[in-house]
Amino acid sequence: xxxxxxxxxxxxxxxxxxxxxxxxxxxxxxxxxxxxxxxxxxxxxxxxxxxxxxxxxxxxxxxxxxxxxxxxxxxxxxxxxxxxxxxxxxxxxxxxxxxxxxxxxxxxxxxxxxxxxxxxxxxxxxxxxxxxxxxxxxxxxxxxxxxx
Numbered sequence: 001x002x003x004x005x006x007x008x009x010x011x012x013x014x015x016x017x018x019x020x021x022x023x024x025x026x027x028x029x030x031x032x033x034x035x036x037x038x039x040x041x042x043x044x045x046x047x048x049x050x051x052x053x054x055x056x057x058x059x060x061x062x063x064x065x066x067x068x069x070x071x072x073x074x075x076x077x078x079x080x081x082x083x084x085x086x087x088x089x090x091x092x093x094x095x096x097x098x099x100x101x102x103x104x105x106x107x108x109x110x111x112x113x114x115x116x117x118x119x120x121x122x123x124x125x126x127x128x129x130x131x132x133x134x135x136x137x138x139x140x141x142x143x144x145x146x147x148x
Contacts, residue, residue, distance in 0.1 A: 060127025
């Protein structure tokens with residue numbers, strides 16, 4: 001439990017740093033950090049049951065949904081919360097391990113790391129696409145209701 005809490009706090013701090021580096025508006029940095037920390041918490045809660053790929057997709061859905069909601073609440077672009085929020089999920093270590101194993105001559109292990117990294121990146125993209133589509137359908141439905 002302590003490990004879970006410390007990882008969530010670490011994610012909050014990492015997303016705060018990412019938001020600062022990405023020059024997010026100062027008044028939205030804490031909100032972006034909350035988005036990332038909640039997303040990471042969901043990832044940690046799902047990883048045992050779903051593995052890293054499934055957990056990435058579920059947490060990506062949570063991050064994307066929160067980002068869209070906060071974007072509408074604060075009337076700012078969704079990317080203010082999106083980009084730093086996804087920071088903990090980006091498979092940087094997977095790319096590092098892929099290159100490392102290729103250099104070491106462990107081609108099979110390198111290919112396994114590369115496959116997992118591509119799957120994780122794909123789940124991030126799929127989660128973003130899924131939530132964007134849902135919000136566009138909702139917006140379109142509301143527009144159609146308002147015209148009738």
